[in-house]
Amino acid sequence: MNIEYLLAAHRGTRVQYALTGAKGGFARTLLAQTTQIEDLHASVLCDLDPEGARALALEVGFAAESLVVCGTPGEVLEVVAAGKTAVVASRELLLPEVFDILVEATGDPGFGYRVAADALRASRPVAMVSKEVDSVAGIELASIARENDVVYTPASGDQPANLIALVSWVRTLGLDIVAIGKSSEYDLVFDPSAGTVTHLDKQIHAPQLGEHLMLGDDIPATLRARAEAVAALPTGATADYCEMAVVANHTGFVVDDELMHYPVARISELADIYAPKSSGGVLERTGVVDVFSVLRTPDEASFGGGVFVVVRTYDAQTWEVLRGKGHVVSRSGEYACIYLPYHFMGVETPMTLLLAVHLGAPYGSPEPTRSILMAGRAKADLAAGTLLEMGGHHHDVTGVQAVLLEAGSESARVAPLYVSSRATLARDVRAGELILIEDLADHDAELLAAWAGEDVREGSHV
16 A cells, blocks of 8 residues: 555645643654654643653654643643644643544543543544553444544554554455464563573573474473463563454454463464464464464564464465465464564554544444453452552553453443443452442443443433
């Protein structure tokens, strides 16, 4: 696809965006890239710490005189009219008349839903970075977008949008998909000479892993041995579950296991591992989402938080030619893995903003449907009155294990994980039990209504 050709008629037309969560890591990457694109302008930065957001923008190259902290609607209008960037702390100052598209990046389920709904109802498209919002309210937000004839879309640069786009490409080519997914965020780097495995700043001694660097004939046995060898290191995160829930709802895929398989795998093995059990792989069924932990040596390239699609092959000679060119084809020749070994966060997101505003083109489905529910199981006994706090880099919910459940009548009473977050338990929940809606004493009713497909606006039914 020639993006320059598609956007040629709009060259010289500046797209103005509003950004919420403007002091975070994602915000930094988007703001830095914005300084490189003449036809893109951040008209409003919104964060609870406006001075911190302003300082970040200065760090990445914004001119000091172009960033003005505003406290009233009039100030916002005046600053943006002058071609500058208004920095605000309040949702009420995100005036739709001063931006073409909203980028929601707070990671806050309730706030993110409300600010996105506000923009869509004002006929402004929304690029959703906050997977926490999308996993609960994405279907309702897409419905509001259709009612107002605008785009609601995951933002390119994060794995959900990248994987949905890759699935679309593969489906258009008529390939039969077996499994789709992504790598977990950080690699497991095995140094054969030292016998160590490094994961970020953690390192363990695991020389036995050297015996299992090759997949072997018994794939499940090799994967079990690898898992045991690296058991002291984290190999999954709540964020992974959230992203796969979003992808599933945009593609119609389901989950093979509520905890996903999380194989410790090398890139070259993916077509063998993500095959049906009848073919030696790990899958009970096909058409599923999953996540793997990258295993590599120090001199091998990372998967970079990338995404993959495993497909069935058709003409044996075609795929042998492709194997010869270095593509990942299973040992049997029955399956192949197509992958993008990267995600560049906000560096890529301008693509979504330009395509959404100029062409009305989303990265996701305009009509997502609930395929998977991300829920939570208690890791230990939780007493009534416990506050289910959300925090940390991956927005974990304290004491709760994220799980993916296939949508259906049996899951109707189950609370979406991020409706549970910041709520207090109304009753004791025993270890291993799913947290139900009725277990929550003070959840966000508006967010729950959005998950249920009801249009509730700040206390009044519409």
